[in-house]
Amino acid sequence: MDHQRPELDLLAVAARWADPAGWPVSLCFDPVERWYARLAADADHEVWALSWLPGQGTDLHDHGGSSGGFRVVAGALTEEVVTGGRLRPRLLVTGSGRRFGPRHVHVVTNRGDVPAVSVHVYRPALTRMTRYHLVDGRLRVAEVAEAGRSW
Structure with a gap:
């Protein structure tokens, strides 16, 4: 008989953390750089909150072999993934989200004119992230x- 734990739905975990009123930290908006804070962690996964003022975003990056999911809890974010050697955008509005596997590479940006907030869940917890440049596809x-050193 198989007693393995069923696969954790990372997007469902993000949805459970969607209300900033229940967070152990206060939501902040930093005009200089994206704000982020770890909300929870256990042996299986970790949960992060991020805020995004208009124009703030990430570099093209992966999650060091972790799978993940994120949910937009306020505003809207644009996620771009590499397809056919080009970045392809996808708009994610309040209440929408995205699951991704351990090899996922993307850019996330607030291209709107209002602040955005999102909750991200990673399994296992992040230990490293690789940043990339897209050169000639x-x-x-x-x-x-x-x-511990970079974030």
């Missing part, structure tokens, strides 16, 4: 960031 490693 190919991903080129720009930097490998490590938890």
Whole structure:
């Protein structure tokens, strides 16, 4: 008999953390850089809150082999993934979200004119992230960031 734990739905976990009133930290908006805070962690996964003022976003990056999911809890975010050697955008509005596997590479940006807030869940917890440049349709490693030093 198989006693393995059933697969955790990371997007469902993000939905459970969608209300900032229940967070252990106060939501902040930083005019200089994206604000983020870890909300919860256990041996299986971790949960992060992020805020995005208009124009704030990430570099092209992966999650160091972790799977994930994120949910937009306020505003809207644009996620871009590499398809056919080009970045392809997808708009994610309040209440929508995205699951992704351990090899997912993307850029997330607030292209709107109002602040956005999102909740991200990673399994296992993030230990590193690789940032990339897209050159002639190919991903080129720009930097490998490590938890505890880079964030």
